[in-house]
Amino acid sequence: MAGEKIDIGYVAQLARLELPPEQAAQLQCELENIVHYIDELAEVDVTGVEPTAHAARLFNVWREDGVGTSLPRETMLANAPETVDGELIRVPQVLPGEGSN
Amino acid sequence: MEKNLSSRTLAELASGLKAGEFSSADIVRSALDAVKTRDTEVKAFLGVNPELALREAEAADARRAKGELRSEWDGIPVGIKDNIAVKGEKLSCASKLLAPVVSPYDAMAIVNLRKFGFIPFGRLNMDEFAMGSSCENSAFQKTANPRDVSRVPGGSSGGSAAAVAAGLVPAALGSDTGGSIRQPAAFCGVVGMKPTYGRVSRYGLVAFASSLDQIGPLANSVEDAAALLAATAGADKMDCTCLPNGCDDYVAFAREGAKTPDLKGLKVGLPKEYFGSGCSPDVAKVLQDTIEKIKSLGATPVEVTLPHTKYAVAVYYIVATAEASANLARFDGIRYGDRKEGADLIDGYFKSRGAGFGSEVKRRILLGTYVLSSGYYDAYYLRAQKVRTLIRKDFTDAFKACDVMLAPVTPTVAFHFGEKSDPLQMYLSDIYTIALNLSGCCGLSLPAGTGEGGMPVGVQLMAPELGEARLFKTAAALETALRK
Numbered sequence: 216m217a218g219e220k221i222d223i224g225y226v227a228q229l230a231r232l233e234l235p236p237e238q239a240a241q242l243q244c245e246l247e248n249i250v251h252y253i254d255e256l257a258e259v260d261v262t263g264v265e266p267t268a269h270a271a272r273l274f275n276v277w278r279e280d281g282v283g284t285s286l287p288r289e290t291m292l293a294n295a296p297e298t299v300d301g302e303l304i305r306v307p308q309v310l311p312g313e314g315s316n
Numbered sequence: 317m318e319k320n321l322s323s324r325t326l327a328e329l330a331s332g333l334k335a336g337e338f339s340s341a342d343i344v345r346s347a348l349d350a351v352k353t354r355d356t357e358v359k360a361f362l363g364v365n366p367e368l369a370l371r372e373a374e375a376a377d378a379r380r381a382k383g384e385l386r387s388e389w390d391g392i393p394v395g396i397k398d399n400i401a402v403k404g405e406k407l408s409c410a411s412k413l414l415a416p417v418v419s420p421y422d423a424m425a426i427v428n429l430r431k432f433g434f435i436p437f438g439r440l441n442m443d444e445f446a447m448g449s450s451c452e453n454s455a456f457q458k459t460a461n462p463r464d465v466s467r468v469p470g471g472s473s474g475g476s477a478a479a480v481a482a483g484l485v486p487a488a489l490g491s492d493t494g495g496s497i498r499q500p501a502a503f504c505g506v507v508g509m510k511p512t513y514g515r516v517s518r519y520g521l522v523a524f525a526s527s528l529d530q531i532g533p534l535a536n537s538v539e540d541a542a543a544l545l546a547a548t549a550g551a552d553k554m555d556c557t558c559l560p561n562g563c564d565d566y567v568a569f570a571r572e573g574a575k576t577p578d579l580k581g582l583k584v585g586l587p588k589e590y591f592g593s594g595c596s597p598d599v600a601k602v603l604q605d606t607i608e609k610i611k612s613l614g615a616t617p618v619e620v621t622l623p624h625t626k627y628a629v630a631v632y633y634i635v636a637t638a639e640a641s642a643n644l645a646r647f648d649g650i651r652y653g654d655r656k657e658g659a660d661l662i663d664g665y666f667k668s669r670g671a672g673f674g675s676e677v678k679r680r681i682l683l684g685t686y687v688l689s690s691g692y693y694d695a696y697y698l699r700a701q702k703v704r705t706l707i708r709k710d711f712t713d714a715f716k717a718c719d720v721m722l723a724p725v726t727p728t729v730a731f732h733f734g735e736k737s738d739p740l741q742m743y744l745s746d747i748y749t750i751a752l753n754l755s756g757c758c759g760l761s762l763p764a765g766t767g768e769g770g771m772p773v774g775v776q777l778m779a780p781e782l783g784e785a786r787l788f789k790t791a792a793a794l795e796t797a798l799r800k
Contacts, residue, residue, distance in 0.1 A: 221686060223682070226682050226685050226686050226689065227682060229685050229689060230641060230669075230681050230682055230685040231645075231648070231662070231665045231666055231669055232666065232669050232670055232673070232678055232681060232682070233666040233667055233669065233670025233671070234670060234678070235670075238675065238678075242675070242678065242679055242682060245679060245738075245739050245740075246679065246682060246683055246686065248738075248739075248740050249633065249683060249739065249740055249743070250683075250686070252629075252630060252740055253630040253633060253634055253687075253696065253700075255626075255627065255630055256627055256630050256631065256634075256696075256699050256700060256703055257695070257699075259624070259627060259699075259702075259703050259706070261699060261702040261703060261706070264702040264703075264705050264706060265702070265705055266698055266701030266702050266704070266705060267701055267702075267704040267705040267708055268527060268701060269527045269557070270513035270514070270527055270528065270708075270753070270754070270755065270756030275556075276553070276556040278553050286420055286421060290420045291420055293418065293420065294416070294417050294418060294420070294651070294652035294653075295651060295652060296416075296649065296650075296652070296653070296654075296655035297655070304650070304651055306650055306661070307650075307657070307658070307660065307661045307664050308660070308661065309661050311660075
């Protein structure tokens with residue numbers, strides 16, 4: 216992978232990030248430097264080594280299957296940028312069609 | 317001159333409260349005064365809520381009058397990093413994207429803290445989403461190092477370390493993903509501790525890299541750090557990675573170490589990879605002096621090896637950014653945060669995220685997306701996870717030959733603002749702290765001397781998973797010896 220060019224536009228598309236052109240050029244250059252550095256992992260012999268996904272010894276955790284209380288709707292909607300009568304989060308139009316609402 | 321109440325240790329405050337020398341409201345007023353005066357220069361706090369803090373202090377004073385104390389520390393304020401949820405307070409992670417967000421609930425660490433009567437106090441500055449080593453990545457303000465305001469306080473818990481070092485609050489909570497508690501603690505000259513992964517619940521901690529993040533204390537003494545860990549740690553059904561194991565009496569171990577600083581029979585591992593040429597001479601000198609001190613307490617230094625140390629930075633910046641790119645995908649301006657309108661739904665995501673995230677956050681999301689993307693996953697992410705296994709094994713093997721390890725925290729003392737403008741150089745300055753997060757073990761940064769420019773130098777003590785009791789006892793003994 217050494218010396219590989221990063222298609223910053225494609226990666227930004229995957230990450231859903233809008234980048235102004237001058238920022239994209241600088242980020243590409245910085246990312247290529249960083250990727251060049253992390254390429255040193257290629258020299259480690261990892262034959263037969265299991266990957267570690269987590270620092271904790273993961274095990275399944277069970278809880279009682281009981282009815283509990285949740286946070287009130289008004290508390291949870293207080294942070295929404297826009298609501299419909301304080302009952303629903305108003306989101307931008309999802310499907311193409313005539314007008315919104 | 318009498319020390320401000322807000323700059324005293326928890327132990328001093330607890331005994332003063334008990335003796336009736338001052339009230340909890342006096343301590344909170346002292347902290348509020350310090351924020352109004354000293355913090356105009358340090359800029360550790362993003363905000364405080366004076367009415368709320370005073371109301372809680374008065375409630376604590378009322379409990380004390382009735383003899384219904386929640387703990388000996390009931391009524392003492394603790395500063396909170398801006399990525400830990402406190403009900404009714406802002407939770408911005410020092411990001412423009414989350415600037416409007418107010419926490420609907422308390423993080424479990426805060427729930428636990430309140431059970432001990434501690435008062436969550438204010439919102440402390442940080443690198444945006446805890447990504448950075450200098451606090452320069454905050455979207456709102458640059459926090460200065462109280463020891464020299466032309467230098468950075470470290471990061472990402474720079475506000476927490478600076479607030480304690482400047483005496484604005486007696487202690488604070490931070491979070492440590494790759495050194496974000498220990499490094500600023502070392503730069504500012506306070507005690508900072510990263511618990512074993514899973515010791516403190518992450519419920520209500522805004523996730524950066526879920527397999528590495530841990531909440532931990534920053535304080536004026538080892539005993540105080542032990543008290544804060546005791547008040548925050550423990551099993552939690554809301555976080556399935558939180559360890560079910562019971563907690564040792566951390567404070568008792570810290571007090572024992574301080575009272576009888578005797579380390580006879582203790583084997584202190586010196587990982588040879590941490591003692592190479594990477595350390596500046598002033599830091600190396602403090603480390604050598606500390607080794608002599610440890611010997612004078614009866615401990616035996618032994619050389620140990622962590623052979624995969626040189627790969628830790630690369631592994632970390634693959635694993636942490638991959639997890640961050642997934643964790644930060646939820647911030648799209650739809651359900652909360654600063655929404656920017658786009659031509660359609662998807663364009664709105666691009667605009668909200670493009671405008672809301674700072675450049676370091678974008679850099680890490682892009683790197684994480686890249687290493688997870690089709691064609692690169694095996695070469696980077698999977699390989700990094702395998703090398704992480706080897707790094708973890710290094711720690712397991714090293715701890716077979718010693719009880720604790722001693723190492724530097726940072727290669728240099730606190731640097732100046734703007735000094736590390738190249739992101740890779742900034743990443744490489746984390747070399748001594750990040751392997752510990754990858755291993756899951758616990759560690760503590762203890763102020764041990766001064767270096768260039770009279771700036772504080774910290775030394776790092778590391779212990780195996782759930783070795784907190786041993787860590788506190790050793791650190792308290794060393795702290796007592798260093799103060800003599």
